[in-house]
Amino acid sequence: MVIRTRFAPSPTGYLHLGSARTALFNYIFAKSQKGFFILRIEDTDKERSKEIFVEDIIESLKWLGINYDEGPIFQSERIEIYRKVIEELIEKEKAYRCFCTKEELEAKRQEQITRGEPPRYDGTCAKLTKEEVNTKLSQNVPYVIRLKVPKQILTFKDLLRGEVKYDLSLLGDFVIAKSEEEPLFHLATPVDDYYQGITHIIRGAEHIPNTPKQILIYKAMNWKLPIYAHLPLILGESGGKLSKRHGAKSIQEYRQEGYLPEAIVNFLVLLGWHPLGQKEVVSLEEIIKEFRLEDVEVRHSAFNPKKLIWLNRVYLRKKSPQEIEKLILNDPYLNDLRNYLEVYSAEDTYKIIELGKERANTIRDIFTTVKFFYQEIDYPKELLIWKDYTFEQIKNSLITIKNSLENIPEEKFNYEFLKTVLDSLNEDKGLTYWPLRVAVTGLEASPPPIDIILIFGKKKTIELIEKAIEKLK
């Protein structure tokens, strides 16, 4: 059997971590089985569907490296297919037109509630004769289309949870379409899944209660059922399902902040699944090789942003400065960082990136940790003080450093020589390095001073030391 999976978002919001995880697992499973992964846009809700969200979904998937083999297929372009199914269901008397008005339905519902029954449709219009229906149609009485639901227990198999039971008598004959041209979610989804040959429906656990409704369509049409696997939900830090409402950031926001797609993919896959052994940093290739859908965890998991940051650091450190430069140049979301690439020579810029990335969480962070290379520095003179030394002692140390540096010929201005010279100046090396480091960075915490001096060069370094000495006078 050729495996076919799909990701079927409705374009009513930006793609966030929760739905990206669903897409990812569908993709990984399909690829692990040498199957196909399909993108379907469920845009039948014309009010809430927006083109901008379609673009966002497509762009986000592309960025994450979740490539679909077919699609995007738009439901809005498939109205004829749904119409045929609806007509067939009515023809076979599996579904019927319901002419009840909102007021009538509301009255019945209130009645049922007062009787302590679950509110559901009582099937009045199912009893209408063909003649009665035709009369109402000719009078243009508005209607919806309902599916006939048998009063029995439906059991379906979820690949991760085993058998799930559902009492259909609680459901009543639910609405599957507002008209022949306006299918609802519970109709359009199974129809597409069937016609698109989807073998495995992998989606969020919030769809478990929807599953019986969709299975009923399959049964009414006499179609072979797909395999269902409902993924655990990702919960926000505050508890509820991760969603726009719970302050979930979109994938593109992470991109904008300088996260790497590898880190996000690795992070998401760890929510509910884990690679063999004790390793946690895994590439998409390894994931695809080791992935087994049955091994996916069923319990919901909370989103842990600190672990995402940690993974991002891991991947950031693996990148060479040249690769980071390329990312900045090629990603419009990081466009503004280009300015940083033009200040120093390419060689020096690579060195700066190297220093910055060791301390950065994200690509964007790189330049904030080494901002002293790019902006005028200022700091309170107290920052120059190492331990309990006096201003006088620090000033003298800086003067010694300055004189030593001035005496170093240009050709010997390299790491080893500088280290030998600076190491020899004071018994307490902190008396040398701390004030020197503050003088060139203005910061409490920064990369090591010699690395910085080498990029600034002799002249600029001496200028900065002179400024520091000036402060202490």
Added chain:
RNA sequence: GGCCCUGUCGUCUAACGGAUAGGACACCGCUCUUUCAAGGCGGAAAUACGGGUUCGACUCCCGUCAGGGCCA
């Protein structure tokens, strides 16, 4: 409210009837070090609760409680 799903360190997870319940993030020490980061070493930290089943339950069953989802 009804129905459904789920309960292992704070968080993500391993253990799929048989070890001192393992790892990762975060946290706290120590170490390295001029600072920060990274690294190395170490620490604290969990089977929700109550009943069964079994020679033996994290693991199977029932109940309670808790969290979450869907519908209304």
